[in-house]
Amino acid sequence: MTIAAFVTQLLTTSDAPTALLSAFLTESQGEAELLAIALKQAYDDAYTTDLVYAARATAALEALAAQLDDVVVHGYAAWTAGLAALDEGRLPDAVTQFTAAETHFAAAGRADKVAAVQVGKLPALALQGRFDEALAVGLAARTYAESIGDMLTAGKIEQNLGNLDFVRHRYRQAEVFYRQARTRFEALADQRQLAQIDNCLATTLTSQHRFAEAEALYAQAMTRAETANLDVTLAEIECNVGCLALYQGRYAQALDYLERSRRRYTRLGMPHEVAIADQELADAYLELNMAAEAAEIYARVAPIFAELGMPIEQARALAYHGRAAFLLDQPTLAAELLERARQLYAAAEMPVGAAITRLTTAQVQMQTGDLEAAAAILEEITPLFAAAHVEGWRLQAELLSGIVARRQGALAQAWQTLGATLAAAEKMLAPQLAQRSAAELGLVALAAGDTVAAETYFRQAIELIETLRAPLPAEEFRMGFSSDKLTPYIEMVRLCLADGTPERLTEALSYVERSRARALVDLLGADARLLTPRDDFEAGLVAELERLRHELNWFYSQLNRPDAGDGAARSGEMDALHDAARHHEAAIQTIVRQLQQRSDGATHTGGELDLPALQAHLGADTALIEYLAIDDALLAFVVTGSTVTWIDLPGTQADVQGALDQLDFQLGAVRHAGAHLQRHLPALLARVRRPLAQLYDLLLAPVLTVAGDRRLVVAPYQRLHYVPFHALYDGERYVIETREVSIAPSATLLHRCLTTPVHSPQRALLVGLPDDYAPRVADEVTALAPLFAQSTTLIGAEATRRRLQQLAPTADLLHIACHGRFRSDNPFFSALHLADGWMFVRDAYELQLQATLVTLSACETGLSALTPGDDLVGLAHGFLLAGAPALLVSLWVVDDAATAEMMTIFYRALLGGMRPAAALRHAQCALLATHPHPFFWAPFTLLGRW
DSSP: OOHHHHHHHHHHOSSOHHHHHHHHHHHSTTOHHHHHHHHHHHHHHHTTTOHHHHHHHHHHHHHHHHTOOOHHHHHHHHHHHHHHHHHTTOHHHHHHHHHHHHHHHHHTTOHHHHHHHHHHHHHHHHTTTOHHHHHHHHHHHHHHHHHTTOHHHHHHHHHHHHHHHHHTTOHHHHHHHHHHHHHHHHHHTOHHHHHHHHHHHHHHHHHTTOHHHHHHHHHHHHHHHHHTTOHHHHHHHHHHHHHHHHHTTOHHHHHHHHHHHHHHHHHHTOHHHHHHHHHHHHHHHHHTTOHHHHHHHHHHHHHHHHHTTOHHHHHHHHHHHHHHHHHTTOHHHHHHHHHHHHHHHHHTTOHHHHHHHHHHHHHHHHHHTOHHHHHHHHHHHHHHHHHTTOHHHHHHHHHHHHHHHHHTTOHHHHHHHHHHHHHHHHHTTOHHHHHHHHHHHHHHHHHTTOHHHHHHHHHHHHHHHHHHHTTOOSHHHHHHHHTTOOHHHHHHHHHHHHHOOHHHHHHHHHHHHHHSSHHHHHHTTSOOSOOOOOSHHHHHHHHHHHHHHHHHHHHHHHHTSOOOSOHHHHHHHHHHHHHHHHHHHHHHHHHHHHHHHSOOOOOOOOOOOOHHHHHHHHTTTEEEEEEEEETTEEEEEEEOSSOEEEEEEEEEHHHHHHHHHHHHHHHHHHHTTGGGHHHHHHHHHHHHHHHHHHHIIIIIHHHHHHHTTOEEEEEOOGGGGGOOGGGOBOSSOBGGGTSOEEEOSOHHHHHHHHTSOOOOOOEEEEEEOOOSSSTTHHHHHHHHGGGSSEEEEEEGGGOOHHHHHHHGGGOSEEEEESOEEOOSSSGGGOEEEETTEEEEHHHHGGGOOOOSEEEEESTTTTOOEEOTTOOEESHHHHHHHTTOSEEEEESSOOOHHHHHHHHHHHHHHHHTTOOHHHHHHHHHHHHHHHOOSHHHHOSEEEEEOO
């Protein structure tokens, strides 16, 4: 049997290698070294494609060495064990094994093999921050390899010397080594090494912001790696392509490729590389202002790097975690993390790394108002970045210097610095830096009184924001991205309103719309469902998702069961259940994010508001009231069929919040009044009318001078989404007594709802699950069924999420009556309680609705978490994305009996020919006559089409 055939047998059999090796050595005396060479080659061939096979080769070499007293064989065994440890991230073990291999080969007089071993020893030392040792080893090994004409080994050493300079942010020096290595590999026509060196070279070009050159090399490297089935190299390339896309502001592509890399490393069983890929994903989250998600990853991977003896990666994780903590307004934690990172970088003699931590420290000082200290840091580190040719960091430092100068009133200096930063960012094709620079230049121009220049730069910033946002794959990423980019829109609104012409007023409204609820508007009509699994990995994620959901529902059921027995024991049990539920929620969010990160490349944009078309729908009898706050002062746009007007309102957001707090207190008083309600009703009614009257004076009285007696469609802003506009009180009557009122998240979304085809609600799907919180919903659903020509009822055990998904697409009208829950702490887990568990916000996306109206007859179904861009996250968000053009939802905990009564009146009116808003007004006025307190008649509001 040939050695090659024996190696194949040895590494593919399930038998222990010892007996096979003994038999081979007996039969083939004197061939032990050839066998060791073949096993080492088997490892080299397999480690980038089949790690299990490679591990068997390592184990076989170890078993071979154990049977022989042969220094050369021991050298090959230690060499291969070192490579395996390096690939697995066990860096100290790798150095130990490589050193042993050097000793064995030196004892045998095999200087060529000593040099070859040092190819692997160099990165093992470098990744531990032992740079001087690594450099000495590498240069000596290269000299020897060249002296014996071993160009392959010399090239590999140069590649690793380039890696050594790269990790120390010496990108120009790294490029020199990489190009020397590439020349050697090209002469040897070694496709495997060319794939690796092209990847390395592209990465250092990316760090110099030479993006076009980098892209070409990555494409070439990807082709070579795919042709040669180099899985590990492909994972490295995918990670680096993701980083390049992140540098360029192509966030969807960045998320896609980083997720591909992470999955490939997971499949290959390389946990240290998974940790690095996770860290790169965290960087993407940080760019998208998802600081909490990024912080969780950095906190998780930093100890992994510490345990693996990778201080540079640990320092990076700590530094970026510090940046995330700064964004989360945790200055003490940020300072602690940044100092730990700085110390690690200093110990490794990496001044650029230390400067990166100082850059974040400067941002912290800017946030606290210490502009002089921030300016001093920026002045110190900017030349360092320039000398190291790290253009991205240099530009960020220059941008911050420009911002500091603007805030200090040094407008000429700010103008010059920010102008140069914008020009450089445009030249380097770095749109996110260009966008920030343009926005800041707009503020400088505004401060200098140059409104023309200010508008030019604000418009440029807005165009860049919308270009960057369009490809993002899911609402979570879009909302995060937009959260800190509202300033150009607000300033354009302010400038347009200052001009005062009708054309500029219309333009002001368009900028409000371009910044409002964009995640919802842009994704409306797109398929928001989680993608069907595209491979076994995603199928595994989906299966894990279902397992976590099942367990989470069990935790919820335990948390909601009645209290009984020992209070202290129950309290401890509840704490443990809450912790477990939070852990499962976080795990579900992570998996959903992983599934969404694989982008299909589609661009989603809802376009701009078509104001004339909207006004045609409004006609003579409807007015849209769209609210906005600028510097806490409230204003309102009033849009009718023929006019657009704006009005300064008399109060502030703080005034509204104070009235809302009082309203919430008074509604709670009724909810808990119990048997004493009727006795105290007059007093309770008088008390609740006070905040309702205050809100009327603040928000509605001024706009009604323009809106007249028209139907009102209200587009609230921030906390105003919690205002029951139909229940506001003018001192004599509630608003609902004088007109119809409905709500829309934005004018653009309203227009989309109005243009959705509608049909009469003949086929009703009625779902009801009674429980301790909503005991009468079965009666409610049973009473509604006879009203419809065709109805399907799912009551009790039949009211499941699975049945709802099956039947919803064919229903004209969907009515769900059950217990509902709004989660302000984790709004995507706001939910409806169904027989097979909780139906969360994202579950609604799966419904593929054709219904003209969806009613969520449960508590707090209209409440949403508020984001800076006024994107709302709650149950209403989920059903709108599923295709509902009109939603009937609640703003507070509802009374079961009053709700059942109101729903019967509402549907009778609706089926009698009234539009939803008119039918709701009719029902609420009828209930008002018998249940005068707003707690009973006013919880429901109509969202979308009126």
